[in-house]
Amino acid sequence: MRGRPNRTRGHGGCVAAFVLLGLAVLLTIGSTAPAAALPSFARQTGQPCGTCHTSFPGLTPYGRRFKLLGYTTGGGPYRTTLFSNNAGLNDSDAALRSYARGIDGSDNQAPSGDRGWVPPVSMMAIVGFTHTQVPQIAPPTDPYNANDNTVLSPFSGFWGGAITSNIGAFAQVTYNAPGPLSSLSGTPADQFLHTWTWDNTDVRFAKTANIAGLDVIYGLTANNSPTVQDPWNTTPAWAFPYAGSTLAATPGAKTMIEGTFAAHVGGLGAYAMINDMLFLEVTGYKTLGFDQQNTLGVDPFSAPGLFNGVAPYWRIALEPHWGPHSLMVGAYGMVFDVNPWIDPTFVLGTTATLPLADRYTDIGLDGQYQYQGSNFWVTLRANYIREFQRLDASFATAASSNPTNELNTLRLTGEVTFGSNNRIALSGQYFSVWGTPDATLYAAPNYANNSPNSRGFIAEIDYIPFGGSYAPGWPWFNAKFGLQYTYYDQFNGTTVGAHDNNTLFLHAWFAM
Amino acid sequence: MTRLACLGAAGLALALGGSALAADLPLKSSFAERFSWSGCYLGGHVGGAFVSNSITDPVLLVQNNVNLGGPGFTTVGPTTVGVSQSGAMLGGQIGCDYQFGSNLVLGIEGAASGLTLKGSKSVALPNSPPDMALLTVKTDFIPTLTGRVGFAVDQLLLYARAGVAWASSSYSLTGTFTGAGTIVPGIPFDFEGLSSRTGWTAGAGIEWAFTEDWSARLEYDYYDFGMLTATMNDTVNGSGPLSFKTTTQMVTLGLNFRVRGY
Numbered sequence: 174m175r176g177r178p179n180r181t182r183g184h185g186g187c188v189a190a191f192v193l194l195g196l197a198v199l200l201t202i203g204s205t206a207p208a209a210a211l212p213s214f215a216r217q218t219g220q221p222c223g224t225c226h227t228s229f230p231g232l233t234p235y236g237r238r239f240k241l242l243g244y245t246t247g248g249g250p251y252r253t254t255l256f257s258n259n260a261g262l263n264d265s266d267a268a269l270r271s272y273a274r275g276i277d278g279s280d281n282q283a284p285s286g287d288r289g290w291v292p293p294v295s296m297m298a299i300v301g302f303t304h305t306q307v308p309q310i311a312p313p314t315d316p317y318n319a320n321d322n323t324v325l326s327p328f329s330g331f332w333g334g335a336i337t338s339n340i341g342a343f344a345q346v347t348y349n350a351p352g353p354l355s356s357l358s359g360t361p362a363d364q365f366l367h368t369w370t371w372d373n374t375d376v377r378f379a380k381t382a383n384i385a386g387l388d389v390i391y392g393l394t395a396n397n398s399p400t401v402q403d404p405w406n407t408t409p410a411w412a413f414p415y416a417g418s419t420l421a422a423t424p425g426a427k428t429m430i431e432g433t434f435a436a437h438v439g440g441l442g443a444y445a446m447i448n449d450m451l452f453l454e455v456t457g458y459k460t461l462g463f464d465q466q467n468t469l470g471v472d473p474f475s476a477p478g479l480f481n482g483v484a485p486y487w488r489i490a491l492e493p494h495w496g497p498h499s500l501m502v503g504a505y506g507m508v509f510d511v512n513p514w515i516d517p518t519f520v521l522g523t524t525a526t527l528p529l530a531d532r533y534t535d536i537g538l539d540g541q542y543q544y545q546g547s548n549f550w551v552t553l554r555a556n557y558i559r560e561f562q563r564l565d566a567s568f569a570t571a572a573s574s575n576p577t578n579e580l581n582t583l584r585l586t587g588e589v590t591f592g593s594n595n596r597i598a599l600s601g602q603y604f605s606v607w608g609t610p611d612a613t614l615y616a617a618p619n620y621a622n623n624s625p626n627s628r629g630f631i632a633e634i635d636y637i638p639f640g641g642s643y644a645p646g647w648p649w650f651n652a653k654f655g656l657q658y659t660y661y662d663q664f665n666g667t668t669v670g671a672h673d674n675n676t677l678f679l680h681a682w683f684a685m
Numbered sequence: 686m687t688r689l690a691c692l693g694a695a696g697l698a699l700a701l702g703g704s705a706l707a708a709d710l711p712l713k714s715s716f717a718e719r720f721s722w723s724g725c726y727l728g729g730h731v732g733g734a735f736v737s738n739s740i741t742d743p744v745l746l747v748q749n750n751v752n753l754g755g756p757g758f759t760t761v762g763p764t765t766v767g768v769s770q771s772g773a774m775l776g777g778q779i780g781c782d783y784q785f786g787s788n789l790v791l792g793i794e795g796a797a798s799g800l801t802l803k804g805s806k807s808v809a810l811p812n813s814p815p816d817m818a819l820l821t822v823k824t825d826f827i828p829t830l831t832g833r834v835g836f837a838v839d840q841l842l843l844y845a846r847a848g849v850a851w852a853s854s855s856y857s858l859t860g861t862f863t864g865a866g867t868i869v870p871g872i873p874f875d876f877e878g879l880s881s882r883t884g885w886t887a888g889a890g891i892e893w894a895f896t897e898d899w900s901a902r903l904e905y906d907y908y909d910f911g912m913l914t915a916t917m918n919d920t921v922n923g924s925g926p927l928s929f930k931t932t933t934q935m936v937t938l939g940l941n942f943r944v945r946g947y
Contacts (some may be wrong), residue, residue: 289898291942294729296777298797313916313924316853316881324881325828325851328797330777348799348826350853354879359920363877368825368853369799649727649944650779685727685779 211343212684213293213333214239215648219249222651223594227543227550228635229653229684230406230415231588234499234543237404241390241446243379244334244341249648252290253335293334300325301680303418307673310420311355317420326350326419329372339380345372349419360518362474370470371436373410375402390446398435399458399486399507402442407539407556408505410435413586413602414631414657421676425665426606426615426625428560428580429509430535434458437466437476440486452503454488463524473524474517481510481530490539497545509533513566529566535559549591558582560608573614580608580625598635604628615666624666633657653682720840720894722790725781725944730904732937736770736802736824739930743808743820743858746876752922753862753872754812761811768822770804774935782835790835790842797828810862816871818860822929826853827908829886840894847887850908854880856927858917876917878927884910892941900941908933 214225218239222229225236232240239246247253301324308320317324329347336342348369357363379392400408409431417423427433442456460466460480466473490503511533512526539556560580567573586602605628612623635655639646657678664671744764748754780794805821831848856878861871890904910931918924 296727296779296797313918315916315918316879328826328828348797350826350881351855351879354877354916354918357877357918357920359875359877649725685777 211295211297211331211333212647212649212651213295213331214244215249215651216251216291217244217249217253217293217334218246219648221594221647222637222639223590227552227590227595228415228588228598228600228637229651230411231413231552232404232406232411233545233550234494238390238446238449240377240404241379241392241444241452242381243339243377243392244343245338245379247335250288252288254337255290256337293332295331295333296685297327297329297331298325298683299327299416299680300683301416301418301678303420304677305421305673306675307670309422309674310353313354315354316351317353322420324350324419327372336376340376340378342374342376344374344376346370347372353420358518360520361522362472362517362519365467365472365474365519367467367470367472371397373398373401373435377402387448389448392444394440394442394444394454394456396440396442396456397438398432399430399438399440399456400505401435402444402454402456403488403505404452405490405501405503405539405541405554407501407503407541407554408537409556409558412556412584413554413588413600414633414659416655416678416680416682417657417659418676418678421659421678422664422674424606424625424627425619426580426608426627428535428558428582429511429533430505430507430537430558430560431582434460434476434509436469436471437461437473438480438484442486444488450492450494452488452490452492454486456486457483458486458507459483474514474519477531478511478513478526481512484509499541499543499545501539501541503539504537505539506534506536509535511566513570513572527566527570529569531566532563534561534563536561546591548593549589550595552586552588552590554584554586554588556582556584556586567614571613574612574623575609578609578611578614580606582606596637598633598637600631600633600635602631604631610666620665621667621669626663626666627661627671628663629659629661629671631657631659649685651684655680655682720837720897722782722784722792722835722837722842722894725779726900726941727777727779727944728939728941729775729777730796730798730937730939732774732935734770734772734774734800734802734933734935736804736822736931736933738768738770738804738822739765740768740820740822741765741928743818743927744810746858746917746925746927747810747818747860747862747874748812750874750919750922750925753874754864758812764808766806766808766820768804768806768820770802770822770824772801772803774798774800774802774827774937778939778941780833782833784837788837790833790837790844792833792835792844793831794833794846795828795830797826800825800827810860813862813865816860816863816865818858818874821857821859822854823856824852824854824933827851827933831886835892840900842892842894842900843889844892845887845889846904846906847885850884850886850910852880852882852884852908852910852931852933854882854929854931856880856915856917856929858927872922874919874922876919876922876925876927878915878917880913880915880929882910882913882931884908884931888935892939894943898943900943902939902941904935904937904939906935906937908935 327347332344375396394402396402401410438458440456440458444454486507488505492501510530537558542553544551562578564573568576583605588600590598607626610623659676661671776798778796782792784790802824807817810816829850831846833846835842835844858876863871886908888906892902894900914928
């Protein structure tokens with residue numbers, strides 16, 4: 174769902190945003206009802222946007238519980254599934270609905286399920302204008318300009334909603350337009366670059382129980398990206414910024430858990446939310462085979478290799494909540510044993526990996542505080558990841574200069590949303606990446622001083638015109654218009670010229 | 686017989702009168718509940734497409750390259766090559782229609798399609814026989830914004846549409862250059878290009894609302910993306926221009942869910 178910044182996989186296809194705005198205006202004719210983020214979720218739950226989201230896809234406590242319940246909660250005007258209707262009559266749904274009324278301030282509910290079944294499919298498009306302080310795209314720039322580009326990317330289709338009363342899915346297929354011509358390597362590996370790919374996917378089975386007097390939501394998750402299943406927006410897959418320029422350069426160094434293996438893996442895990450407070454999860458991931466990744470539209474060589482066995486992911490979070498306050502303190506982690514590719518350029522024509530493995534041990538500490546005011550939300554988020562790298566394979570093959578390294582990421586985010594179910598959102602973030610200098614991993618010209626260090630700020634203002642409880646278009650259409658500015662104080666190891674990468678990103682995000 | 690004839694005539698009269706009365710009811714009912722195309726819709730479509738490319742000048746791009754033949758090596762005139770692409774498509778659309786008091790329907794629609802359009806052609810390099818260059822064109826994404834005008838016959842809508850379209854394509858020209866056998870081993874070349882093009886589209890179709898909420902349609906569309914000169918870049922041998930004149934024809938089968946409010 175996120176328009177992830179990625180210089181080497183930028184996007185093209187300029188489409189005038191005003192055109193979609195025209196459609197939005199048309200949709201306002203003759204319809205008065207609440208708006209929601211992913212429209213298929215809104216049709217299913219009957220809830221307005223602000224019930225699940227502060228600034229979408231950021232989640233409220235209700236949104237987190239909807240996710241934990243496997244995207245199956247019903248109660249909307251359309252049947253939950255083709256063969257059954259989860260009208261929201263069980264205790265968990267009733268509690269959620271009571272909570273939603275507290276947010277929405279009304280009992281605005283259509284008769285549940287009386288309008289039949291509509292497949293829970295949705296579409297999404299982000300149209301963005303990117304301006305960097307200094308032109309960043311090297312020649313040949315086709316199909317873009319060196320600077321000031323307007324592109325449509327990504328464009329996604331979703332299955333978002335219940336499959337049965339206890340199984341639901343969030344599954345995304347995305348078009349990412351190609352990067353500039355100069356981003357091609359010129360090696361045979363370019364043949365594995367794709368534009369259409371499977372994207373964030375999380376299929377869940379969820380049930381509720383009372384065990385020893387404790388209410389428990391428990392379930393299974395099958396997903397394709399570590400932390401995509403997490404209900405908090407502190408962890409990497411759904412962290413702010415939710416949309417970013419696909420053409421601007423971004424810091425090169427990141428920990429493995431920050432999306433390095435997103436869509437390259439399949440994972441199966443179990444989770445439980447105990448007494449609506451303690452969340453526990455364990456998931457095991459395996460990388461898909463080279464051909465499987467390629468078939469699903471993923472360039473296998475865009476990840477460093479294949480897992481040696483199963484990579485375990487763990488998560489613990491405590492979320493006490495009282496009155497309008499919701500607090501979360503948590504920790505998570507993952508261990509990656511990665512056999513690097515023998516030849517990521519594919520010049521030798523082999524897709525084999527080295528017998529030796531690099532071990533990356535990622536540990537994250539995160540926290541969130543959310544306050545629900547009378548007509549506003551305040552959300553503060555913190556996330557720190559420390560990665561311990563034992564580079565047995567890379568060091569042995571001279572792909573790194575050190576046998577061990579460390580890499581750290583810190584993100585501190587604040588968000589205020591207010592007005593008619595979060596119509597305006599103000600967000601800010603301080604980010605910093607720092608770690609051990611390595612003359613090979615962080616070599617020129619991509620890095621300076623052999624350092625991975627980058628730091629800066631992001632500020633964003635969003636207008637969500639259909640965020641109100643009685644906004645037009647619900648539950649079929651939603652939009653967000655955002656102005657985002659990223660300021661770099663240090664970029665890929667140096668403060669010299671870091672400001673050249675400062676990026677203005679004006680975007681329109683449409684969900685249908 | 687006379688009485689029987691009278692009874693028969695009376696019965697026929699009743700029957701005719703009854704049927705006339707019965708005929709009136711559905712007419713009134715039909716008129717009162719006349720289907721309207723006004724409203725918005727979302728849907729998906731599948732189909733097939735055929736693309737015609739006229740490409741100039743792949744021979745010059747290779748033979749004129751400084752690392753390959755070099756300037757002046759080419760002695761023949763401009764070469765234009767036709768490359769056809771074909772493939773399947775899958776996409777989605779969102780739109781709104783308004784039906785006037787008459788049968789006139791006006792609407793606007795945004796759509797996006799993913800495609801598997803691919804075509805290639807081998808091109809002889811006449812000054813370096815028997816060398817060949819493989820010219821390949823792929824198109825994978827076409828969004829459109831169109832207006833449509835239609836004539837509604839109850840639940841049937843005959844319509845034409847026109848508007849603007851964009852297309853995202855990639856090009857490659859690959860092979861090995863031997864200088865007519867004088868260069869051993871030959872020099873491999875791999876010129877790659879990308880484009881994001883804007884053009885116009887026009888088409889026509891028929892849509893049938895088979896329930897109050899759902900409609901199906903069959904549509905033909907023509908696209909013209911005009912002429913584009915793309916930079917073809919080889920990371921080893923350098924770059925050069927290649928011009929593409931492209932038209933596209935599509936036939937799609939679509940399914941729409943019509944939004945009737947909450």
